[in-house]
Amino acid sequence: xxxxxxxxxxxxxxxxxxxxxxxxxxxxxxxxxxxxxxxxxxxxxxxxxxxxxxxxxxxxxxxxxxxxxxxxxxxxxxxxxxxxxxxxxxxxxxxxxxxxxxxxxxxxxxxxxxxxxxxxxxxxxxxxxxxxxxxxxxxxxxxxxxxxxxxxxxxxxxxxxxxxxxxxxxxxxxxxxxxxxxxxxxxxxxxxxxxxxxxxxxxxxxxxxxxxxxxxxxxxxx
Ligand code: ATP
Ligand code: MG
Numbered sequence: 045x046x047x048x049x050x051x052x053x054x055x056x057x058x059x060x061x062x063x064x065x066x067x068x069x070x071x072x073x074x075x076x077x078x079x080x081x082x083x084x085x086x087x088x089x090x091x092x093x094x095x096x097x098x099x100x101x102x103x104x105x106x107x108x109x110x111x112x113x114x115x116x117x118x119x120x121x122x123x124x125x126x127x128x129x130x131x132x133x134x135x136x137x138x139x140x141x142x143x144x145x146x147x148x149x150x151x152x153x154x155x156x157x158x159x160x161x162x163x164x165x166x167x168x169x170x171x172x173x174x175x176x177x178x179x180x181x182x183x184x185x186x187x188x189x190x191x192x193x194x195x196x197x198x199x200x201x202x203x204x205x206x207x208x209x210x211x212x213x214x215x216x217x218x219x220x221x222x223x224x225x226x227x228x229x230x231x232x233x234x235x236x237x238x239x240x241x242x243x244x245x246x247x248x249x250x251x252x253x254x255x256x257x258x259x260x261x262x263x264x265x266x
């Protein structure tokens with residue numbers, strides 16, 4: 045059987061109801077906003093595990109050069125190592141080609157037994173675009189959605205109602221501790237030789253420094 049990630053490949057094998065969170069993103073680089081978001085979703089929805097899935101070739105980020113996948117994957121691994129409920133999967137990176145959430149969810153759905161319920165965790169900013177996603181209706185059959193609100197990206201009641209009307213999505217909204225932090229901001233700070241200490245895990249910080257990442261980056265605000 046194919047592997048999804050190291051820690052949780054046998055999740056649900058005992059037949060008990062199990063909840064698996066999936067956190068997709070570019071993670072260029074991963075920061076405490078992502079980690080706090082996953083942790084609070086884990087707690088709020090009693091998730092047994094959360095798998096971070098760095099995108100291979102993000103379809104929505106073609107306007108700027110994304111850092112090579114191997115670096116983004118390594119940073120995610122460093123960031124989650126200390127949390128036994130977290131792991132990282134390279135499935136999207138290994139699949140290559142354009143990254144579609146629906147393909148990833150299908151792959152994960154196929155791997156796990158039926159007693160494992162999937163929860164796709166995503167920022168409210170991404171849910172906003174949900175109806176434009178490739179095969180968005182199929183996503184609804186594969187996973188429940190946890191839409192996390194973050195500063196500057198809150199969805200209006202109107203927009204929530206619109207989304208609920210359109211699809212067959214099961215969306216739960218979760219307000220996480222406000223962290224007005226983004227990968228773009230981290231990249232821009234490194235490029236300006238400013239400190240990003242405490243904005244990401246120390247090990248990630250060390251990695252960025254050792255590998256000389258983002259020095260020439262312009263931040264590429266999204
Ligand atoms: P960029 O600035 O390059 O767009 P980003 O910080 O938005 O990066 P992504 O990798 O695009 O990071 O985000 C992955 C997921 O994490 C998305 O669903 C996004 O909405 C969510 N997310 C990003 N930053 C935060 C934050 N500070 N708090 C909560 N969720 C976040
Ligand atoms: Mg973003």
